[in-house]
Amino acid sequence: MEGKMDVRDYLRRGLRDLWYPVVASWEVGSAPLGITRLGEHIVLWRDTTGQVHALEDRCPHRGARLSMGWNLGDRVACWYHGVEVGGDGVVKDVPAVNACPLVGSKCLRSYLVQEKHGAIFLYFAADADNVPPPFELPLELEDTEQYSHFLCTAEWKCGYESAIDNVMDPMHGAYLHAASHSMAEGERSAEMQIVPTATGFVFEKTKQRGVNFDWVEFGHSGALWMRLSIPYRKQFGPGGPFWIIGMVVPVDDSHCRVFFWRARKVQGWQRDVWRFMYRTRLEALHWEVLEQDRKVLEGLSPHARDNEFLYAHDAGLARVRRIMLRMALSQLAAQSGAEAAMAGATA
Ligand code: FES
Ligand SMILES: [Fe+2]
CATH class of the missing domain: 2.102.10.10 (Rieske [2Fe-2S] iron-sulphur domain)
Structure with a gap:
């Protein structure tokens, strides 16, 4: 064994x-x-x-x-x-x-x-016999009548946990992405709070919404996902705020693949206008922002997790880490229970 x-x-x-x-x-x-x-x-x-x-x-x-x-x-x-x-x-x-x-x-x-x-x-599956849970992603992806999206995916040379931490950290928008097209506005300090939801929780700034990267939601519904929205200037075409649904899959211990769907609530001819503008103007700007994230994450100190000093803005990512740790512990416990049963049966 x-x-x-x-x-x-x-x-x-x-x-x-x-x-x-x-x-x-x-x-x-x-x-x-x-x-x-x-x-x-x-x-x-x-x-x-x-x-x-x-x-x-x-x-x-x-x-x-x-x-x-x-x-x-x-x-x-x-x-x-x-x-x-x-x-x-x-x-x-x-x-x-x-x-x-x-x-x-x-x-x-x-x-x-x-x-x-x-x-x-x-x-x-943790165990080949495990039945998959029902699997649903946020409305902005599931409701294709109302919403339209683009998927962007990239492989990063960092562990997937760092990529999750990064999305669970709204405050970096006002610093790392301060010079970007979408996150140049708003306060550079904030108080944050956690609000529970049916599938997870929202981590948000208490006094600012709809200005920068001001909130993020973590959800567990058969898959782990994150959702946020960022306001958009009129010049980038019709539709409501810009929704981002993020998921990360581990490749191995030190690589991951990120998936970001960018969605807007927009229908009819306006959808065509938005999709055209996204392809011609916005997509390149988005890649620039993602590159900033990638550079920071790939450059994290090799033992970053062992030498951190978390403060209040890290409460969201700390909560996700606790949730994931609990899931890992229960999967490991189930595994060793199964191994013990097997050893008993063959003894
Ligand atoms: S058929 Fe021989 S290794 Fe695949
Ligand atoms: Fe970012």
């Missing part, structure tokens, strides 16, 4: 029993795609109906990367000796051998897949 995993290490690798976005929809074409998420190598491909499949990226024969192989629709074929594995993780054919006993056996872990809001989401 493996040694007991430290809760910090477990968290750094990624919480489970959650849905995570792993790539944007456009990234999965006809060739199998190999990615790493939560430290796991995964191969994704699309079948002829457009459905995406996700499997452990390891050929059951001798371990070649299936993502180097061929998309045969409902299955992938390994490049090395042609073994074919279905989206369910079951070996369908071993063309090099007659009546190979490998055929028909479930050799690989398969992932539940959902494609929505322009992204591919996978369910990462």
Whole structure:
């Protein structure tokens, strides 16, 4: 039996029993795609109906990367000796051998897949038998009649926890992004408060709203997400405030992939105007802001978490850390309970 995993290490690798976005929809074409998420190598491909499949990226024969192989629709074929594995993780054919006993056996872990809001989401179970929770994201993504969005995603060389901390920290808007198109206004100091919600909480400035990055919400509804809004100048087109829904997926201990959906409540011809203006003018400005975040996070001291001095503005991120720590502890406890039961059964 493996040694007991430290809760910090477990968290750094990624919480489970959650849905995570792993790539944007456009990234999965006809060739199998190999990615790493939560430290796991995964191969994704699309079948002829457009459905995406996700499997452990390891050929059951001798371990070649299936993502180097061929998309045969409902299955992938390994490049090395042609073994074919279905989206369910079951070996369908071993063309090099007659009546190979490998055929028909479930050799690989398969992932539940959902494609929505322009992204591919996978369910990462703590235990293979765990049933995925219902999974819903904020209204600004789910209600496509009222809202329109763009997804922007990027890989950052920092642990995913730093990327979450960053979004849970509204005060950095007035400093790090002070020279940006959207966060130049407002007070440079504030008192903050926490207001509970049905799925998490809001962390907000007590005296300023609708001026800068003034509030952020953390939610847990089958997936962990954050939401905020930033006011927009008229020159950037029609629609209400600019909504940002953020999610982060761990790649490995020191890399993550961020997903930011930018949404506006806008319909009809105004939606077309806004989408045109976003593509032509706003998108570049947004990337500039995100680059500022990326630079700071990738430059954080390697042991930043061990040498922090948190103050009142960090209450939001401290609360998220506590929530995630509790989730990690309960997942680890369930794991060691299962291991103990197994040891008892085989003793
Ligand atoms: S390693 Fe894949 S078929 Fe041999
Ligand atoms: Fe930022």
